[in-house]
Amino acid sequence: MRHQKAHRKLGRTTEHRMSMLRNLATSLINARDERIVTTLPKAKELRPFIERAITLSRKATTLEGDTAAVEAVHLRRQAAGFFHAGNRQQSATTGRRGAPRAPRTAGVLALKRLFDELGQRFKDRQGGYTRIIKLGRRDGDNAELAIIELVDNPREREAVQAASKRAKPAAKKGATKTARGGDAGEGSGRPAKDSDKAGRGGRRSKKTESTAAEQDTE
Numbered sequence: 477m478r479h480q481k482a483h484r485k486l487g488r489t490t491e492h493r494m495s496m497l498r499n500l501a502t503s504l505i506n507a508r509d510e511r512i513v514t515t516l517p518k519a520k521e522l523r524p525f526i527e528r529a530i531t532l533s534r535k536a537t538t539l540e541g542d543t544a545a546v547e548a549v550h551l552r553r554q555a556a557g558f559f560h561a562g563n564r565q566q567s568a569t570t571g572r573r574g575a576p577r578a579p580r581t582a583g584v585l586a587l588k589r590l591f592d593e594l595g596q597r598f599k600d601r602q603g604g605y606t607r608i609i610k611l612g613r614r615d616g617d618n619a620e621l622a623i624i625e626l627v628d629n630p631r632e633r634e635a636v637q638a639a640s641k642r643a644k645p646a647a648k649k650g651a652t653k654t655a656r657g658g659d660a661g662e663g664s665g666r667p668a669k670d671s672d673k674a675g676r677g678g679r680r681s682k683k684t685e686s687t688a689a690e691q692d693t694e
Contacts (some may be wrong), residue, residue, distance in 0.1 A: 483521060484517050484520070484521050486517060486518065486521065495560075496518070497521065497522055497525050498558065498559055498560050498583070499560070500512065500514060500518065500522045500526075501522065501525060501526045501529065501558055501559060501586070502559050502560065502582050502583050502586045503582075504522070504526060504606075504624065504625075504626070505526075505586040505589055505590055505594070506582055506585060506586050506589070509625070509629060509630065509631055510625055510626040510629040510630065510631075511623055511624065511625030511626070511629065511631075512623070512624060512625075513611070513621060513622070513623055514621070514622065514624065515619050515620060515621060515622065516608075516610065516620040516621065516622040517620075519608050519622040519623075519624040520608065522624055523606050523608065523624065525558065526558070526605075526606060527603065527604075527605050527606060528558070529555045529558040529559075529590060530590065530594055530595075530598055530605045531603070532551045532552075532554055532555040533551070533555060533590045533591045533594055533595035533598075534595050534598050534599055534601075535551055536548045536551045536552065536591055536595055537595045537596055537599050538599070552587070552591055555587060555590060555591070556583075556587055559583035559584075559586050559587055560581060560582075560583035561581075561583065594626070597628060598628075601627075604627065605626060605627060606624055606625065606626055606627065607624070607625050607626075607627055608622050608623070608624050609622060609623040609624075609625070610622050611623060
């Protein structure tokens with residue numbers, strides 16, 4: 477029987493493993509390029525973990541009716557469990573009464589970006605929000621590394637735009653060359669050369685006939 481074998485334990489206790497996955501999810505959402513480098517087993521465990529949170533944010537964008545606002549708050553609270561909580565003990569962090577509050581944690585910022593931006597981006601996508609790219613083994617401990625990234629990230633969108641820009645000038649150049657080739661063929665291109673050859677051939681034949689006539693007279 478395969479009891480308690482649903483996920484990789486990663487050599488950690490449950491509390492340690494969940495805390496690590498929350499940290500990785502926060503780093504992936506807040507990353508500028510929307511990608512992080514980690515070991516392959518961690519990336520494979522992070523993939524379903526973060527995709528469930530993205531699914532909750534995607535559902536929040538499709539809510540309708542009178543209870544949409546209440547259901548959106550419920551989904552946001554469910555997704556908050558995939559990240560570390562915000563600042564709960566303000567008195568311990570500020571030090572004294574009336575002092576300014578401590579800045580929000582990265583988990584709160586990740587949750588905000590998840591529902592404000594990523595939910596709209598993946599609104600029409602039915603799963604498959606992340607991609608894993610293997611990098612080979614690391615020097616030292618020989619651990620297998622991998623990149624886990626969100627699909628449709630800024631780097632990918634810039635590459636698509638650059639490719640489309642390069643394709644447009646190439647198509648225009650091809651059309652221009654075709655037009656020029658057609659004009660040359662229709663004008664005084666090859667037919668003119670053929671006529672010149674014909675003319676040159678006629679002159680040579682006349683000279684040959686004249687020399688042959690002179691030799692006969694002699």
